[in-house]
Amino acid sequence: MTDTKTASGTTDSTRETATGWFAALASGDADRAMEYLADDVEWINYTPVPGYNDRMAWIGTCHGRKEVMESFKVFLGQVDVLGEDIVELVVQDDQAMGVVRERSVVRRTGRPFEIEFVQWLTVRDGKIVRWKSFTDPSQILRALQGGAS
Template structure:
């Protein structure tokens, strides 16, 4: 394993361990001060119910979006199920089961976080998932409970 791959693996493992245990302070500490944060693209009328999504720059902006997310959603279970690392790039697959606070409707998703690490910090974070289960739960729709 190259030293870049090893460094990336160590940084992203700290990120995922902190994230899945709810330790946002440690998680934020793995991010570069000017991290590029890309959490889907808001599409009016489709996924704009997800008030925390969009593209942001910097740890403070990331913290704000995480606070919006955790204010709207109670994450009951989150686990890293796969991690692939090569050089300064890493992709982690997360399994999440959550409940929307305002509706009480549960959702279950798998999503990918694509991370770039430089100088021991995550400099770019991008998320990929099918948000339909989240949108359904935000809108209070209890039909279609099939997760994947």
């Protein structure tokens, strides 16, 4: 049997962490966002598929805050994020799922893209210990390719 008070307290803590994380991203403050990650965070940003989405040089699995920051630097070196908004946030116990709408432009091609993606967070002791994203990358790949619309 689950202790309602404990589960509720965990959910409240998870919601606070997730809300802070998404607010930092929406404001474009990557440094503040990194503060929400555990030192040993497991970060799963899609799975690279050779010949398909591997042009997205920032994707893959990272372990630890330092690797995640390097991945962010690669992403922000290639893409200007125009806006990121949380569309929906669902929180239960130590899990949070946020649906995010992102509008960005690929610097090299000048092509915009807009995606909705899910960020699945696992939170412990106020820190994100696991982050995994889900999306259809076709709009990003199209913008990276350049050429006619």
